[in-house]
Amino acid sequence: MKSSLLKVYESTQKRELPKHELEFGRTFTDHMFVMDFSESEGWHDAKIVPYEPLSIDPAAMVFHYGQSVFEGLKAYLSPQGEPLLFRPEKNIARLNKSNERLCIPAIDEEFLLDALKELIQIDQNWIPSANGTSLYIRPFIISTEPFLGVALSTQYKLIIILSPVGAYYKEGINPxxxxxxxxxxxxxxxxxxxxxxxxxxxxxxxxxxxxxxxxxxxxxxxxxxxxxxxxxxxxxxxxxxxxxxxxxxxxxxxxxxxxxxxxxxxxxxxxxxxxxxxxxxxxxxxxxxxxxxxxxxxxxxxxxxxxxxxxxxxxxxxxxxxxxxTGNLVQKVYETLTGIQYGRLEDPFNWIEQVNVRRRVNKVG
Amino acid sequence: MKSSLLKVYESTQKRELPKHELEFGRTFTDHMFVMDFSESEGWHDAKIVPYEPLSIDPAAMVFHYGQSVFEGLKAYLSPQGEPLLFRPEKNIARLNKSNERLCIPAIDEEFLLDALKELIQIDQNWIPSANGTSLYIRPFIISTEPFLGVALSTQYKLIIILSPVGAYYKEGINPxxxxxxxxxxxxxxxxxxxxxxxxxxxxxxxxxxxxxxxxxxxxxxxxxxxxxxxxxxxxxxxxxxxxxxxxxxxxxxxxxxxxxxxxxxxxxxxxxxxxxxxxxxxxxxxxxxxxxxxxxxxxxxxxxxxxxxxxxxxxxxxxxxxxxxTGNLVQKVYETLTGIQYGRLEDPFNWIEQVNVRRRVNKVG
Structure with a gap:
């Protein structure tokens, strides 16, 4: 799947950026990424659309037989205001590992990483900048075929939603x-x-x-x-x-x-x-x-x-x-990892990935 | 919860009854039952509505953390054309057992059985009459709170959908x-x-x-x-x-x-x-x-x-x-159980429950 196949439908109504303290996983950004799977077309119809409720048949298999997988990763704002990802290819590879166990068709990892970057660029102003805050990224796949037989679904939806999250620890890490x-x-x-x-x-x-x-x-x-x-x-x-x-x-x-x-x-x-x-x-x-x-x-x-x-x-x-x-080693691991994640410390492992690397394509509507 | 609280919104567009051979779990009737749970109101807003897609937030917890339960039972048409249920109270009790394990708030079993009967009465003409056919009943509960924390959802939906199903065995039971x-x-x-x-x-x-x-x-x-x-x-x-x-x-x-x-x-x-x-x-x-x-x-x-x-x-x-x-005992168990279920044989166990026992209430729209 080529990234040029990604269509973008920008939201005409922008939500207000949250001013209150951010609770984990309760606030969502203006857009989401959606891609469908069918037996005849494979993964297709990849698009970025306004964040909105899904319309799903009550017989959709995910509600009954739980065939679903997800991932969780974060985008961080560097001191220069650039969004950074931390080892996103590991999460996407693991998504495919989970897919294998749950009999969900594999996704094109490179394409999905590109799509994810595209989505983050579009909602870039949602990445919070206060100390310890970040943009939580939730890719997930659900089985959507309306069928009550216990069997592999022949239809799926892959969705990525984004949620700005506050600092987990308000006053340093806490045992x-x-x-x-x-x-x-x-x-x-x-x-x-x-x-x-x-x-x-x-x-x-x-x-x-x-x-x-x-x-x-x-x-x-x-x-x-x-x-x-x-x-x-x-x-x-x-x-x-x-x-x-x-x-x-x-x-x-x-x-x-x-x-x-x-x-x-x-x-x-x-x-x-x-x-x-x-x-x-x-x-x-x-x-x-x-x-x-x-x-x-x-x-x-x-x-x-x-x-x-x-x-x-x-x-x-x-x-x-x-x-x-909190012990010394724990403290040092925490500070070093978060330091690398936020681009404040050197990254000897090449873990950090830039988000703003190319211009987006196929802007529709 | 009183059954008088059940509201009925009848579908204005009736679907066509299936003429083709019925495959398990692919065809659904005109109506479904829906009831919501919130922390402040408990289980509330019970209603029978036209069968239609659900509108659900992509962050709804069921898509991510699988907090869901379901049941499966059937309605059978007696030789007199009366719909019968087979031990439905057992399924509803088990739904609450499943709820307990999954930390989902318990439902009022008597109310749910009444609501189920109401729903079947409304879609009674969907119960197929050919030998071995029946109306499959699928109650299920999903967690709907839009929240990405791993925690108990504070919002749920209980839904019942109905699916006319063909005979599992076309030519007698088959090993x-x-x-x-x-x-x-x-x-x-x-x-x-x-x-x-x-x-x-x-x-x-x-x-x-x-x-x-x-x-x-x-x-x-x-x-x-x-x-x-x-x-x-x-x-x-x-x-x-x-x-x-x-x-x-x-x-x-x-x-x-x-x-x-x-x-x-x-x-x-x-x-x-x-x-x-x-x-x-x-x-x-x-x-x-x-x-x-x-x-x-x-x-x-x-x-x-x-x-x-x-x-x-x-x-x-x-x-x-x-x-x-197929052995003799298996054959005899099968014929006796299905005989009781379809009201063709005597029911010494009081397993069969009539559906048409009272008139429905609060017809809206």
Whole structure:
């Protein structure tokens, strides 16, 4: 699919830019990208249109059988006012990985990245500039065939919406309290854990609700088979600093292959820190904790970038890391990653991608 | 919620009743039921409206985090031309069980049953009358709040759509060929297997696709933990006649609590057949098969009612039951259940519920 096939229908009514403090994921920009799939035409009719409600048949398969995938990434404003993307090709490649698991037809990654840049350029004035703010980007694909048979849909919609978001941490990063989840399971070997698909998140809500009622920010998920191996924290990957090494659960098919996770690993290795990806049991963490060997624990994900874990509760045990305060390594990882993302620090990894690289085409209406 | 609160907006343009052979789940009637949930009003604004596309914000949570549930049941036309429902209160109760797991606010079961009957009365002429045909009923709930945070939605829509469906079996029931699934997993203990939610079906598509490519109608799912206990067949519960007993996997939290499953158990017990609900391993089935102890295997579900399994392939073993033909017991269960459903046979269980029991109220427009 050539990017010259992208049509742009600009909105005639511009919404007002938000003046209030931005809450995550509640405000949306003037435009969205939409592309359709049919068996006869493949992915086609790519266009940028005004942000508006979708008109979807109540029998559309996504409402019934959940065949859907999504991604999440951000655009950041550089000190020079240029929009920047952070490793967007990784998110788009992962979208296709998720597509494969959910039997959704693959998309042309290069085309989608071009379309995404086009969309961001059009709504560029929606990228907030205050410290720690950004433009959250949500590409997603839904199955739209109106059919109640349990089968692969033959029709899909790929949509990208944009949401200006405030700083996750108002006064610097803040450690959270986490509970180990013993009853519910997020995903299992042979399931869809590695894919970014709605069902994984739907199944996590109950545990998350109970944790919130107990005063916890998130749950720590154990594996679905033996309930002893650590998988993720809430919707983040998790890292443990054990003595001088950093340990993180290895990718096993049910853990999300996080872009921030990969970036943290590369960054730590660049600094000469030994990072080990392997199986980690909750029991091992408790044993090392008792020996005083763990002083920093943190989650990584697109929304928070880095989230220190101040306390981890497992059955009747309470583990408090670094007196519940943000550790030095966590702080340094956070500042370096966000520094690169906002174009304030050098980018030795070539992670940053410019948005304004070419002029847009086929402007209609 | 009083049923007098149900408003009816009748369609001014009636669609043409289908003349072609009915395919499952592709044709829909003139009307649908819609009810909304908000935190301030609870479930409210219940109405029957013309069948039409939904207008939904692209940020609606169902598209992203899959918080949704559904049910499936049927209305049958009696020899006297009266529409009948089969144990509808079981489906509505299960909808609330699914709601609980997915953190969706409970619905008033009595009200929903009344609303469902109202809807069927209005579209009564859509219930097909040919042998084996019926009106498939699909209630479903989707999370509609436009918000990208991973959290419980505060807004939902409950919708019921109706689809006239043809006879599943054109020339009597027909045994199918099934493969045991060794790689993929449908659900796991602590997951959402017992709930009728989209994610369970989305995660089953990949295995189903591979099975279809191999010439199989469905897969037989093993448990997600040890991959040795039998759970379901495709989207049906499964029964094995072992010598003079009938064995079916016990409900364990990851197996769907099928209404047809429960009806089969009651029916068999009524006939004096010993039905045992317990754990069943695939290895045990193979051992009993080798001894010649298994001559009938079948699935149960709303769509097919009863589906005989003629062949079951597990790794390199092929098990052929009753020479691949429909067994006597399966045939008798099928004929009795459908006989009761269509009002042709006596109903000693009080399973059948009349639809036309009261006049409708609040006709608007």
């Amino acid at each position: 959270v309290k986490i509970a180990v989840e013993n009853e519910y399971v997020r995903a299992v070997r042979g399931g869809t854990g590695e894919a970014k698909t709605g069902g994984n998140y739907a199944s996590s809500l109950k545990a998350q609700e109970q944790a919130a009622n107990g005063g916890y920010a998130q749950v720590l998920w154990l594996d679905g088979v033996e309930k002893k191996y650590i998988e993720e924290v809430g919707s983040m990957n998790v890292f443990f600093k054990i003595k001088d090494e950093v340990v993180t659960p290895e990718l096993n098919g049910s853990i999300l292959n996080g872009v921030t996770r990969d970036s943290v690993i590369q960054l730590l290795e660049y600094w000469g820190v030994n990072v080990i990806e392997r199986k980690v049991t909750i029991e091992e963490i408790y044993e090392e904790y008792k020996k005083g060997n763990i002083d920093e624990v943190f989650g990584s994900g697109t929304a928070t970038v880095i989230s220190p874990v101040g306390q981890l509760d497992w059955n009747n045990y309470q583990m408090v890391f670094n007196n519940g305060e | 199918v060929k099934i493969a045991v699934e060794n790689e993929y997993v449908r659900a796991v203990r602590g997951g959402t297997g017992e709930a009728k939610t989209g994610g369970n079906y989305a995660s089953s598509l990949k295995a189903q696709e591979q099975a279809a490519n191999g010439g199989y109608a469905q897969v037989l799912w093993l448990d997600g933990v040890e991959k040795k206990y039998i759970e379901e067949v495709g989207s049906m519960n499964v029964f094995f006649k072992i010598k003079d007993e009938v064995v079916t996997p016990e409900l364990n939290g990851s197996i769907l609590n099928g209404v047809t499953r429960d009806s089969v158990i009651q029916l068999l017990e009524y006939w004096g057949v010993n039905v045992i609900e317990r754990k069943v391993t695939i290895e045990e089935i193979y051992e009993e098969y080798k001894k010649g102890n298994i001559d009938e295997v079948f699935g149960s579900g709303t769509a097919t009612v009863i589906s005989p399994v003629g062949q079951l392939d597990w790794n390199n073993y092929q098990m052929v039951f009753n020479n691949g033909e």
